Amino acid sequence: MTAADLMFDGPTPEVDGPVLKVDDLRVSFPSESGRVRAVRGLSYEVAPGEVLGIVGESGSGKSVSSLAVMGLLPAQARVSGSIRFRGKELLGLGDTELSRIRGRRISMVFQDPLSALTPVYTVGDQIAEALLTHGKGRVSKQQANNRAVELLDLVGIPNAAQRAKAFPHEFSGGMRQRAVIAIAIANDPDLIIADEPTTALDVTVQAQVLEVLKTAQEVTGAGIVIITHDLGVVAGFADRLMVMYAGRAVETGPVDEVYPHPRMPYTLGLLGSIPRLDADEKQPLVPIEGQPPSLVELPPGCPFAPRCPMAVEACTTAEPPLAEVAPGHHAACIRSDEIAGTDADAAEVYGVDVVEEPPIAAVPREQRETVLEVQDLVKAYPLTKGSVFKRTIGSVRAVDGISFDIRTGETLGLVGESGCGKTTTLMEILGLEKLQSGRIAVLGKETTALDRTARKAIRRDMQVVFQDPMAALDPRMPISDILAEPMQVHGYSQAQIDARVPELLDLVGLRREHADRYPAEFSGGQRQRIGIARALALEPRLIVLDEPVSALDVSIQAGVINLLDELKAKLGLSYLFVAHDLSVVRHIADRVAVMYLGKIIEIGSVEKVFGAPEHPYTQALLSAIPIPDPVVERRRERIILTGDLPSPANPPQGCRFHTRCFKFAALPEAQRALCLDQEPDLDGAGDHRAACHYAESRAVV
Amino acid sequence: MATITSDAAAPGASPVDGGAPKRERSATRSRLVLRRFLRRKGAVFGLIVVVLLYLMAFLGPLISPWGYAEPDYTAFLQPPSAEHWFGTTKIGEDVFAQVMRGLQKSLTIGLLVGVISTSVAALVGALAGYFGGWVDRTLMWVVDLLLVLPSFLIIAVLSPAFKGESWLLFVALLAAFSWMITARIVRGMTLTLREREYVKAARFMGQSPLRIIFKHIVPNMASLLIIDATITIGAAVLSETGLSFFGFGVQPPDVSLGTLIATGTDSVITYPWLFYLPAGFLVLFVLAVNLFGDGLRDALDPSSTRARKRATKSEEESE
Known part of the structure; x- marks a missing residue:
């Protein structure tokens, strides 16, 4: 052979x-x-x-x-x-x-x-x-x-x-x-x-x-x-899709059939719970309440019935078989005909309310107070060699001169791939330590010129919610102590704390009697709510959210996103929302900044950046995000980037993106020189700016 | 009371959706720990035994007609009787009085050394790990220095100088040489705990470093520290025995369980009460301390299911 x-x-x-x-x-x-x-x-x-x-x-x-x-x-x-x-x-x-x-x-x-x-x-x-x-x-x-x-x-x-x-x-x-x-x-x-x-x-x-x-x-x-x-x-x-729930298939069929016409409330809910990149206006997400059932002792009846908004008496008597509802399309729901009849969308079935815009949204951006201002922030880590005599042989510029600001009642989404410097930026802002270069101002106060008391006062206005709901709560403390901690630090009296803890639990949709339980007894979504409640304890003005939903299942994620939306409207908060999931950012943010290798390469309002991205990287990033709609998805042109993120220790000369840039590859030789020699500035008309020599907008969603 | 439902019993099912009684004020950590501790019968038993041994060690001599260094010239090597409850030694000393006196010494030395050395280890390790930099380097230098010093020799050399001084100095010496390895482990754990998000969260809310160490870092190492303390108690009693055997620790005419066991070893077959009674008390004491430590660890560790499982059972009974 x-x-x-x-x-x-x-x-x-x-x-x-x-x-x-x-x-x-x-x-x-x-x-x-x-x-x-x-x-x-x-x-x-x-x-x-x-x-x-x-x-x-x-x-x-x-x-x-x-x-x-x-x-x-x-x-x-x-x-x-x-x-x-x-x-x-x-x-x-x-x-x-x-x-x-x-x-x-x-x-x-x-x-x-x-x-x-x-x-x-x-x-x-x-x-x-x-x-x-x-x-x-x-x-x-x-x-x-x-x-x-x-x-x-x-x-x-x-x-x-x-x-x-x-x-x-x-x-x-x-x-x-x-x-x-x-x-x-x-x-x-x-x-x-x-x-x-x-x-x-x-x-x-x-x-x-x-x-x-x-x-x-x-x-x-x-x-x-x-x-x-x-x-x-x-x-x-x-080609075909099978949706599983509690160990069984609850809906199967060709993708072209199931996506537009789901016949099982669970599929309907799942589809409604994903924020979509191509959504034009803010649509509420559909959270599926409750938790998947325990697979040890399943009660009789449809396993989804306890979470199903359409459940009726008959649902709890017997588990519905997978029955054909259309050629090749099966669903396990006794009311699938009714769903077919009305062709209702998830938001109607699940009854989600649209969050009203807060009054601050009507005020033009320029007139609002600046909550956070970052200017030319740089953070470099030295690269050292040798174990006895350490000598610096270079530096990794994890964040290399970024600037943005956040106004009251506004959400800025900071997006980028892993290793682009998002988290470093956050830590610099939250750390309130001496900066290597640049300045950060919270509510107009410069963070570098702070004494101990002033720094503590600023911490009160700026709180953080972390990515991993498992790690963000001290497993040894009951919820009441976790929520009380920030208030103790900032000198609240015990009576104030006792009054505030139940209030906070109400605010994030948990029950008051949960206060004396430990974090391990909660599900991921609930833990994330506790993390949010802790951040809200001091009534801050700005909340920094570090990938708050990426560790959660989609149906749970929707609930947390809705909660964030609602809190923002109710309490007039501003968010700095760091995420790698652009669909979520699209849903929750007002403005978005795209980072690549420690630089912001495009910034602007969500409508502008998602609707008409100018930087090739943003375009590629957006086109890479799958949209849960087979028809749209097949029609879309996908820009596939070649290669991986270059090492931040040794970023490419000139424009940092040119090694992976499809636009650069297509340029005639004469025009390439500019990209190779000169680093583009972040500029553009008005609020929407991109750092590309040959920026031009292109619809990719 | 249905405060804590078992996760293990119903994976996936949200325990939070289960019914819970309304309560005016939510319980604080200490009360929850106490409640969980009381559910462990073995732990409560251990605690009771330790307390009883203590009471016995200090009250026993008061009710005994004999002092520990008071020979009864009418009774040499007598087995236990109504006159001498635990029998007598070859020079007529009352074994009960001696065991009680020995218990006093050993219990106190063991517990003190265990608590002191573990606290020092936790403090030094956590400070070094949390702050890093020169604090770390200095403290770890001290640790390394103490590690290379032969503790047995040093105590042996120093003890004549302390002759006649309080035995508390002896405790201090034992403790000073038993915390270093734990401190290194604690430092390593602190290095990982320091990067946990809840520690970062505390830092970003303005909590001071020392409070972070005592509120978040040390409690999360509680299992390690408690196990370490119980092991150190046993080890301290043993080092005390060894040193006393060679004449360095507790000096005659004073006695400890260690010296009693050492002298009783020769006559284990012929006059068993001389050996088995002090040895039995030693075993009982170390066992009780370990049971107590186990229970305390489970009570402090919310992820430990054992304390919780009991909860579900007792719930079912009460409902």
Whole structure:
């Protein structure tokens, strides 16, 4: 056999019928409180070359069901039903037999690309290993190595021959995920299972990786099962969609059918809970109240009934089966006809109120008080070498001269990929320490010229909400103490504190009697509400929000965003909202600043920046965000950036973006010189400014 | 009382949606800790035993007709009797009086050394870890210095100089040489805790560094510190025994459990009361301290399910 025979043979012509047929799959695990029924009667099929998207909140059984297909569940799991791969029953096969199929005919792409690769072998070796394991005797080591390079090239890794000799830690996250995909397609599989393949990645890299997956699917002709919580990813990538809830499929169908006409209130709610990048006006988000049910002792009836706004008596008696509501479209709801009849949208069904604009919104921006002003802020970390005699060999300019201001009642969204300096900016603002360069003024007071008391007074006006609701609350303190802490620091009397704590709990929609519980007893969304309540305790003017919703499930996220909206209107707050999710920023912010490598490259009102972005990076960023609407998503032109974020220790000369800029690549040689030599200033007409020599607006949403 | 529902019993189900009784004022941390502690029967038992041992050690000699250094020339090596409850030694000393006196010394030395050394370790480690810079370097230099000094030798050399002085000096010496390793561990944990978001949140709300250390950092290391304290108590009693055995620790005619065990070892088969009674009290004491420490750790640690599980059970019973 020669290397050429190992090439992909394109879509496998052989058998007709589904590649994978799962029938009445049930998986349960023992736990202290009884058996956890993680998957309860799941059936689905994947046709050759088809992409099936499985969507659900955490704990809905989506990962467990795919691990069952791979035979990777722990030994104590009890699995029943049937999993047929190309007509062959997989359940009950031994590990040795499964290993012959696993990795060769079914392969898997995991969520975390760092832990999916072994750190002590080179990437090329790991791909070659996949080939050698399954081609024993037929593939020589040399052939496998050559093939590994070809595969790396296929998944878009530049200089594949050299990079194959690199170790995983030398790869960035996106490149690692590509290498994992290369391993997955190495043996020309019939089925690829991708479990949250892009969740750990930045949005521009997510777009690249999805593109690679698409290529992989085209060359291998494999069916793909993509598991994700992001309805936007599924809209653009999948042919069919399966929504899971409490271990069962509650709605399945072609994406073109399900997105516009969901027939199950849960799907409806999920679709309504995502902030959309292409929303013209502020639409309220739909929070789905409550928590997914415990899978230990499910009460009879529809598992979604306790959270369902349309639940009636009959819902609690029996669990509705997955019934066909339209050709190829199934939903498990007894009232799906009614939803079909009215074609109601989520906001109506769930009854969400529109938050009224606060009176301050009517005042022109220039006349409002400036809450926070940042000017030419610089933060550089020295790079040192040597352990005994440290000497500075350079510096990482994490934040390199940024300026913005926030007025009363305004939300500024600060966006950018990881490593662009968002968090450093926040820490500099919150730290109130001496700055390396530039100035920060809070409510007109310069932070550098503060004594201890004045600094403490400023802290009162500026509070913070952190990203991770698990880590932001001291696990050893009951909620009442957590909420009381800022007030104790600022000298409130015990009587005032006792009166304020229940007030705060009311304000964020928690119950007063929760005060004496510990953070561990709350869900993520509730914990984030506690974090917000703590920030509100001192009645601040400005709240700094560091990715406040990115750790939450979509349906919970919507509730927190609505709460933030409502609080802003009610209390006249200003927000500095740091996020990497541009859809959320689009929903909540009034103005937005886009950062790249420590610089703001575009700033302006949300309508301007999202509607007519001028900087190529903003355009690429926006075009990379999936929109949960298959029709729009397919029509959209996607700008795929090449490469990864350059190291901030050594930013490119001239315009920092030129290494990845599609516009620069298209420029004639003569005009390129400007980009290479001169760093563009942030300028433009009026409020909307962009730092590009050849800025021109382009609609990408 | 349904204040704390078990998460483990119902994963996914929001405990917060469950019914909870209305209460006027929410309980503070100390009250919650006490409530959780009282639910652990073993811990309460440990606490009671420690308290009882203390009472016995100090009240026992008052009701005993014999003093610990007062020989009864009519009874040598007598087994326990109505006259001498725990028997007598070969020179006619009353073993009960001696054990009580030994308990007084050992309990006090053990507990004091445990508490002092753990507190010093927590304070030094947390300060070094939290502030970093020269504070860190200075404190860690002291730690390293103390670590390389042979503590046994130093105490042995110093103890003649302290002869006749209070035994509290002996406690101070033991404590001074037993906190360093814990301090290093505490420093390491502080380095990670310092970067936690709740510590940052406290800093950004204007909380002073010392308060952050005592409110957020030290409580979050409570499990480590409590276990460390209970181990140190046992270790302190043992070092005291060792030093006393060689004649450096507690000096005769004063006695401690250590000296009593040391002298009783020879006659463990022939005159078992000389060995088993002081040894039994030592075992009982260390066991009780450990049970108490376990319970306190679970009460302080909200993620520990054991304290909570009891809660659900007792709830069901009461409802």
